[in-house]
Structure formats: structure tokens, C-alpha cells
Amino acid sequence: MPRVIVDCAIYRNGRRTEGPEDFSDALDEARASGDAFLWIGLHEPSEKEFSLVTSEFGLHPLAVEDALTAHQRPKLEVYDDSLFVVLKPASYEAETDTVTTDELMVFIGDSFVVTVRHGEGAALSAVRNRLESEPEILRRGPTAVLYAVSDAVVDHYIEVADELQMDLEEVEAEVFTPTSDSRASERASNAQTTAARIYNFKRQVLEFRRATGPLATPMQKLAGAGVPFVDAKSQPFFRDVNDHLTHANEMVEGLDRLLTDILSAHLAQMGVRQNDDMRKISAWAAMAAVPTMVAGIYGMNFEHMPELHWIWSYPTVIALMLAIVVGLHRQFKRRGWL
The missing domain is CATH 1.10.287 (Helix Hairpins)
Known part of the structure; x- marks a missing residue:
């Protein structure tokens, strides 16, 4: 499976170590060590390619089906042998005013982490490099990976919201900028374009909300106690992620309200101009x-x-x-x- 395996490594006492090239042998080695875990990253595996991982790690068939099918809502599922978390990383293309969401699935269990990503915008190399530079966090085992991945995804939500806010301020200025009678024809021709852009922003914010909103419940559960396969001492870290997510959701709500106000003002201005x-x-x-x-x-x-x-x-x-x-x-x- 070299085509879909992005990275595979054993982490012992917070440090990356060389292990067997075969991930099944690496998992046995990690479990035998007692203070190590295996992290394997996959990118858009096929059913046949993922079946090898399924059998070795004992992943639940329903979770495997979700990981292969994609198009899932953010969620947290607890199974007998693993914990399954779905995240939706978001990115924003300012030139086209487009919000794009990918999918990232995280399995954690006894001495292993399996990450499955769909799309090109959810690369985890930066997260892995950051964790490898912070062994004190990585010593917490698979929970550290889940925290770092969640933290990276949620922090990027705030960046996307900031970029959307900047572009919306441009639209707002465009709507409320007065125009002289000599530019009436130009103003009329731009009215339809402005309305279409506002509606497009509404769609993008809705897509963004589908990524941020449903994630609130999983993060609240992880920030609480009693979640299997999650280190109890990691609750403060997940509470911090949950706080950032709450901030991101508030920003999304604010963007939606601002868009509604801008659209209402624009339609009112069009009505006044028509009168x-x-x-x-x-x-x-x-x-x-x-x-x-x-x-x-x-x-x-x-x-x-x-x-x-x-x-x-x-x-x-x-x-x-x-x-x-x-x-x-x-x-x-x-x-x-x-």
C-alpha cells in the first residue's frame, strides 16, 4: 500500500523511532513496548487497500465504511476497539470567494492512530512535524495526535473566518458607497452582480457552518471525562480546542447575520432607487x-x-x-x- 500510505512511524516516549517497514509488525512492536504507539497516515484509500488496515487494527466495519465513503458530518463514535472521529478541514479561496471543505477521519485505539484524509487541503505533515518537536505532548500517546489534529483544524477555521470577514467588509463598503447620478447606469449594471456575490457568500458561509457547527458536540465530549481511549489528563487540551471552536462558531454566526443585513440593505437600496x-x-x-x-x-x-x-x-x-x-x-x- 505504498501509494496511499503518507507516513508510518512508531513513537516511543514522545520520540519518533525506526521500526519495521510492515505496519502490522510495527503495531506488534508498539504494543509489546508498552510505552509506544504507531501512527499511520492514509490518503484516499480504496476498499481493498484499507481492508489490510481494518484487519490488523480491528476497526469497526461501520467506521470503515464511513472512512471510505466520506461525505460525513463531523462526529465522534465509540466502538469496542477504537474511537472514531470525523473532522472537516476548511479552506478559503479569496479569488473565487469559495469555501472548500475536505474530510479527515481519525481512529485511535490500543497503541495506534490511523488518520484517513480525503481531499488535498487536509495534509497532516505540519501537524506531525509540530508534534515531533514537542515530545512532552507526544508522550500522551494517541490522544496527543487527536488533540493536535483537532487543534490544527479548528485554528484554521478561525483563519478562514477572518478571511471571509475581510472580503465581506469589501462587499459591505461596495453596497453602502454612494454613487452620483452620472454613474446611475453603471450603478444599475453592478446591482445584479453585487446581489449575486452576496448570495454566493451566503452559500459559502452555509458550507462553512456544516463543518464547524456539528463539531461542537464531539469536542464537548472529548473535553469531558469518560471517553474511552482518551487520556484523562488531556481534558484541558480539548477544552482549549472547544473554546476555539466556540469562537469559530460565533464568528460564523456573525458572518451569517452580517450577510443577511447586507443583503437586506442592498435590496432596500434597490427598492429606493427603483422608486x-x-x-x-x-x-x-x-x-x-x-x-x-x-x-x-x-x-x-x-x-x-x-x-x-x-x-x-x-x-x-x-x-x-x-x-x-x-x-x-x-x-x-x-x-x-x-
């Missing part, structure tokens, strides 16, 4: 109606219209129409319709 446009159209229509009405009266060709025989009737009617139109224009201008 303003309708008032302008109505004002110009009213001014155009006056000469149309007068011209329509004199276009009926009645014989008994005394003013038709006046020398100054034509310029008088024209002047009257202009006076009425100018008066209406001033009135509409004073009321802000034009």
Missing part, C-alpha cells in the same frame, strides 16, 4: 402630458374656436405650454423628483 427612477419617469411624463393635451385639443378641428382667428393665438398657446411645463419642472425639482 426614485419611477418618480423621475412620472415627472417627465406629467410634463410631456401638458403640451400633448393642448395640442390634442387644437387638433380636433372644431369650427367654432374663436382663438383660431387671433393673430397672436399660436405664439400664445406655445408660450402657455412652455410656462406650464417650466412650472411643473420647478415644482418637481423642488420636491426632489428630478
